[in-house]
Amino acid sequence: MFLLEPVGLGRTENDAYLTLLDLKRATAEELGDAVGASPAVLRPALRRLLDDGLVQQIGFTPAVFVAVAPEEALAALIHRRRSDLAHMQVHVEKLADRLRAGGGRTAQGMPVVELLEGEDAVLAAVVRMQLQAREEIIAVDAPPYAGGQSSPNDLELSRLAAGVSYRCVYSREALASAEQFAAMRRCVRAGERARVLPGVTLKMAVADRTTALLPVSYAHPDAGARLLVRESSLVDVLVCCFEQLWERAAPVDGPAAECGPSARDRELLALLASGLKDRTIARALGVTERTVGRRLTELMTRLGAETRFQAGVFAARQGWL
Incomplete structure (x- = not known):
């Protein structure tokens, strides 16, 4: 019988108390022998x-221990335990409030x-x-999206026209449709600096390196929930992550693309888009199969494509075919 577990006592205390109730009184040596x-x-x-009032000591040499009746000792202990739990609940609620507020505040008194x-709150925050x-907006454009698309x-x-610069790293899924690609190109023509990084999932947006918006979880992303992070070391880390992604991404425009x-x-890409194999393409162009493979790899990197099929699609969208 583990009577004392709910009040925070262990197995040894429990066994010693129940044994002492049966023995009525005992020295430490006698109790130890009985408990084992x-x-x-x-x-x-x-x-x-003794500290919890469940046992009383009589005398010193030898000391004799007597168990206090459970209806008296345990009633007081249960009451104290309830009081401790009530105080703990108050502290838990305060801690939860602090965590919900980000565990700290900015110099302006806003939660970090x-x-x-x-989704309405998320869209309003984006605006x-x-x-x-x-000065600048940096962003990684990847699903999930508010509204589902x-x-x-x-x-x-309008913000580009007002002098705010934009740098954006696009995932493959962000440019999956012709409409999405056209929207990206419209922003690029207006001044956005864009790059493509297939496989990127670290969706984020950072304004002026002081305020960031990101999913609550990357493992289980929810389009209807975001974390708004204000000026702190957390924002600095996000900026560092973005810069590393930016370095790895392929430019949408640049001297080579222009x-x-x-x-x-163009001939190679046209043959690729036709579904021909490398050997057939090499024979048609009068070069080796290795040359075809190497040049296709270079063109895929330039286009920001992860597969040969994507290279054909991206080339068509850029008017290369």
Whole structure:
């Protein structure tokens, strides 16, 4: 019978108390023999029972221990335990409030981390971040999207015109449709610096390196929930992550893209888009199969494509075919 577990006592204290109730009174040695516990184990257990008022000591040499009746000792212990639990509940609620507020506040008194719930709240935060930005917006564009699908960011065009710079790393899924690709190209023509990184999932947006918006979880992303992170080391870490992704990503535009592919590259891409194998393409162009493979790899990197099929699609969208 483990009577004392609910009040926070262990097995040794429990067995010693129940045994002492049967013995009525006993010395430490007698109690240890009855319980089957060594003096080194029994001594701290007896001290705990004495401290909790479950046992009383009579005399000193030898000390005799008597169990206090359970209806008296346990009633007081249960009452104290309830009081401790009530205080613990208060502290838990305060801690939860502090965590919900991000565990700290900015110099302006705002919570460092704020949970935004609901797609309306998320969309409003996206708009507010862009309107309040004065220097730069950096972003990783990847699912999931509020509303279930990607939407054009018309506000970006006016903010670019107002002098706010935009740098964006796009995932493969962010440019999956012709409409999404056209929306990206419209922003690029207006001044956005864009790059493509297949496989990127670290969705985020950071305004002026002081305020960030990101999913609550990358493992289980929810389009209707975001964390709004204000000026803190957390934002600094996100900026570092973005810069590393930016370095790895392939530019959408640049000197190589502006001048377009060579006539031979256009011919190669056209043959690729036709579904021909490398050997057939090599024979048609009069080069080796290895040369075809190497050049296709270079063109895929330039286009930001992960597969040959994507290279054909991206080349068509850029007007290379």
